[in-house]
Amino acid sequence: MKTNNFVKQLAIGLGLSAAMVGSASAATMITSFDYTQEFEWVEPINPDGVVKEGATSGVSDVDGFTKLSWGTPSSSLTSNPLQLPSSLVINPTDGDSSTPSNVLTSGSGADALFVSTDVNATTFALGPVVTHNNFVITGDSVKLQDTAAQDYVVLTPAGGGTDQIQEVTFGVEFTETTNNPDNEDACPAGVPFNGLGCGDIFALTSDLLNLATAQLFNGTTLAFLIDSFSVDGFTYDVYVAALGLGPLSEGACDAAGAGDNCIGFTTAEGESSSFQLEFAILATENIPEPATLGLLAASLLLMGLVRRRKVNGSLSA
Known part of the structure; x- marks a missing residue:
């Protein structure tokens, strides 16, 4: 017995x-999230004299700016035909890279952020665009040195549920190089050179941007884990990538003071270049x-x- x-x-x-x-x-996985994304430049912004303007319309979760500009335009119409200062612009207006649209980045329905369970079959949702206008300025002008960028994302589960909020601040190290139009060897290694001189360097800095822990999606897209949360038996990992950003050369990282293996981009003198943030969510079921x-x-x-x-x-x- x-x-x-x-x-x-x-x-x-x-x-x-x-x-x-x-x-x-038996728990049900959330298959997609509607999202809004407020992305702005925030203090500290150095040095004094950098012009700060613009704000994202309709929201106020980030106390920042959508445009930073600096420098006195070169008087030469050949080197600076638009007679504009250099600038960093978030979500520029179509056809005008120097003017921010101030539109809130968002996605829903067919443009929502869809959840994946497979790193090789993941769809990224598009975030804000950042444009650097590298217009020729005078040598004694105010030059941007560093700033920060704050990203505030609200994720709303499809079908209802509690909003998930991701708030991340990136550091930005910026180097306005000496142009040296007659001396290509004066440019840091890996920085573009043209008839107007050396290009400029934009580097993102954050403990989250660690190449050693980055995840490769779809065999081509390098993304960084910025947050994780759990709902009803599933863990959702939020990743960020940026179309147009990548590892900079050792010379560019050194010149920007951003440390080894930094992430960013360079812009040739007299030109504009952009990157666009994009996001993905990878879900894992929590099985004992x-x-x-x-x-x-x-x-x-x-x-x-x-x-x-x-x-x-x-x-x-």
Whole structure:
């Protein structure tokens, strides 16, 4: 009889464990998120004299600017035909790279952020565009040295649910190189040179931008983990990538003071270049390990045996 009772207790424990696993596996994965993304330049912005303007329309979660500009335009119409200062612009207006549209980046429906379970079959949602206008300025002008960029993303589960908020701040190291139009060798290694001189260097800095822990998606897109959250038995890892950004040369990283293996881009003198943030979510179901199931079953069994001893002890008294 004692053996039969033991077997019954064990069967009950294992049955309850299996039921709990079945309940966990029955959880439904969120398949997509609608999103909004506010992205602006924020303090510290150095040095004094950099012009700060613009703000994203309709939201105020980030206290920043959509355009930074600096420098006195070269008086030469050949080198600076638009007679504009250099600038960094977020979401520029179509056809005018120097004017921010101030439009909030968002996606829903067919343009939502779709959840993937496979790094080789992942769709990225498009975020804000950042443009650097490298217009020729005078040598004694104010020159941007560094700033920060704050990214505030609100994810709303399709079909309803609690919003998930990701708030990330990136550092920006910027180098306005000395042009040296007659001396290509004066440019840092890996920085473009043309008839107007050396290009300029934009480098993002953040502990999150670690090449050693980056994830390769679809065999081509390098993305960085910025946040994780769990909902109803699934963990959702949020990754960011940037079309147009990549590892800079050692010379460019050194010139920007951004450390080894920095991430960024360079812009040739007299030209504009852009990058666009993009996001992906990779989901993993939280399934208990077999060892965990065994411990759970043993715990339930032990609880039953302790209870039986208490009952027997009470009767014998």
